[in-house]
Amino acid sequence: MLKVQFEKNKYGSELLLDCVDLSDILDQGIAVKEMHVTTFYEIFFFMEGSSSINLEGKHIDIEAPCILFLRPAQPRQWELSDVKKCMVIFFEGAFMETFLKDHLFLHRLYYFLGGTFPVILPQDQKVLSIFENLLHSVKQEIDNLKNDSHQLLRAYLYQILILLNRYYTAHYDLKGNLYENLNMLQFREMLKQNIKEKQTVKEYAALLNMNRNRLNHLCNEIFAKDASDIIKNELVESCKYYLLTTDKTITEISYDHNFSAPSNFVRFFKSMTTISPAAYRTEFIKD
Template sequence: MSKAHIHTYDICTLGMGKPASENIQVIRFTDYLAAHKDIRFPHRHSFYHLAFFTKGKGAHTIDFERFPVQAGQLYFMIPGQVHSWFFEGQVEGYVVNVAASFFNSFLQDAGYVERFPFFSGASAEGVVMLPAEASTEVEVLFEKMLLEIEATEAYSYDMLRLLLLEMFVKVSRVTRKSDTRQEPPYNYVLLSNFRKLVEQHYMQMRLPKEYAAMLYVTPNYLNAFCRHMLGKSAGEIIRDRVILEAKRLLINADTSIATIAYQLNFADNSYFTKFFKKYEGMTPEEFRKNIS
């Protein structure tokens, strides 16, 4: 697979000879790595991708942010994120691939899973370093999931749903405890709603006032709120999403800069180039050369 093209995997592609009729896979990382050597190149998934490490080191790049791999680390990735791995020596751990629809028959709230902070889509928020006690508890849950995925017992997939949700809750509690700020619940709801709107409309809507109107708050309040929660203004968050998509598209060498500018709804190629250079310190062409 060429590094100049982002390949998108679905669960069936990564099935390792096993059916994925229930849209979930649980695999030891050593087996996963042996079967899918191309994951060292940038690629993306059409499903939620979890990786937990119990041994080894290296680096993991998610949406062009680089993180060191170490034991006790748990990665949560949402569909569409571009990522690649680089490992030093042997690594051990677990991988879970799960489609968003896996929980739909089990939960009345289709958006329940998205409420967990590590599924925000922000790369750094999806990387969790677990303390020793929590790491042991999570490893036990992964082992139980491995048993269930191989079982022919009744309700095995329902048990997998329960085990995954238990893990999500445990990890969420750990991350909340490590956050010294005690935000009221409605702040997380507002932040989640804003991020969802940006994800849906960033191609066409670039002004904070447009999102503020949809959220029934003032533009000043939205900007102050975003600075409080994320250290960035609402405008910066919208802009960062546009730049991220530009970077994702620029990996595909066969797509011209002019086409990317058009896809991102810029008036012309020149305006897109100036916008990208202003915030990234290099032109789109230079960025493409640096990652090739």
């Protein structure tokens, strides 16, 4: 599968942020039509037109005005022929995390959490115009880089990300606060690191030094779902990634993810997606 790397030296000296009009990069880079993954974060601001994306095997229709959020390593395939106006900002995680000295910052943003959190945020043109002005400021700064441009660009990006999180949490009526609850940020981080070996609420509660009831309470408060549901979601997402980005067999992926037998893996996968792992892989790569 094609892996799109960030073009760090596009503007001469290293810069881990870019902002473009989608019309300027059609059929290249992040807009290529073939299936690909990226190593960076992307936010698409669709202002006019329509499009669609096959994201991790799921077809998603996109109707402007709206905003689309993509994390690194998500297999996707675009159909962008009907997009009339769209701006894109994309960046390496280190561009913000190093600046803030907070490696959990991007985990505090609901729209980058994955799982059952929607990747699309519908918005009206009035709100999009706010972001359009900010994005034009980013583009202008990139086109006229100065010694202090990195600091200003980080400030612009920080403002954009925080505003987006406010609109996202308001639109989807999310009550939790990922800025205050460090335990839940640690939980999300632990899932990424351990999901192939640890798949029970008891195991993650022990890692967090709390009991299962407390972990479930926090998950329901912050994410509006039980800890077991979050763990299963992370597990199936990991399995999907290996199905779509590697040549490993179903049996190999099964044992890699600590299933006692391939049949148990197939049963779990079907319960989460309604289709078998083999059918999922075939469906996604058939084109």
